[in-house]
Amino acid sequence: MESYAALLRGIMPTNPNMRNEKLRAVFDGLGFERVASALTSGNIVFRTADDPADLEDRIQEALSAELGIPGGTIIRGHATLRALLDRDPFAGLTHERGSYLTVTFFKHEIREADLGSFDDDPLTRVIGFDHDARAFLTVIDNSTGSTPDFMARLEKTYGKDITTRTWLTVQRVVKKMEA
Template identity: 80%
Template sequence: MESYAALLRGIMPSNPNMRNDKLRAVFEGLGFENVASVLASGNIVFRTADDPADLEDRIQQALATELGIPGGTIIRSHRELRDLIDRDPFEGRTHQPSTYLTVTFFKDTMREADTTAFDTDPLTRVIGYDPAARAFLTVIDNSVGKTPDFMARLEKTYGKNITTRTWLTIQRVVNKMT
């Protein structure tokens, strides 16, 4: 039996169908064990012996059917996330209110290694792409009171089969999986 994290795209806790209790119920209904939520932004951890290749589609179909959630589902195993943390791609930087360390997970692999979409944005520093985790790593400067148009630029460049989490959230997810 393996531990997994489902990183759900587009979850808004103010929507009654997107609350943690309803999300967990869908996962439990699929027969997964040790289902738990991490924060209120679409992070569900669970254990299963099912084939990981089918998990994303099964979960997304159940979320759409039962709760009307059309967004994307991206799955990562405990090992994949733990290995990412152990690699320390942010080289000891600390996530804080003025500096967000972000991880954008791709459903498959990054379409292209081109990160030039962020070259003109002085508030976004590209750390790189981690192929093992299928994740794009960036540091967002929030110290100037202006939020960069980061999410829109990500979607325009790479499409919607992605979801972004802070480094702190990834650490919390991994801690909940153990």
């Protein structure tokens, strides 16, 4: 039995069909064990012995059919996320109000992320790409009052099969997986 996190794209807790209790019910209905949510932004942890290769599609089909959620589902196993935390790619940096440490997870394998894709954006600092976690790591400067169009640029560069979480959220998801 392995522990997984489903990182759901496009979840808005104000939508009644996207509330944690309904999301968890879909996962329970799929027969997963120890289903729990981390925060209210589409992070569901669960345990299963099912083949991980089929999980993303099965979960997305169920979310679409039962709740009308068309967004993407990205799965990461506990070992992958724990190893990412242990590598500490943001060593010495602090997630705070004016500086967001972000992790963008890719659904599919990519050979290399374009680490220069934000060179012209003074509000975005690229830390790197973690191949094992398939994650693009960045620091977003929110201290200026103007918000960078970070998500739109990510989608333009990499498409919609991605989802972004703050570093604090990733830490909370892993903690929930270990509970």
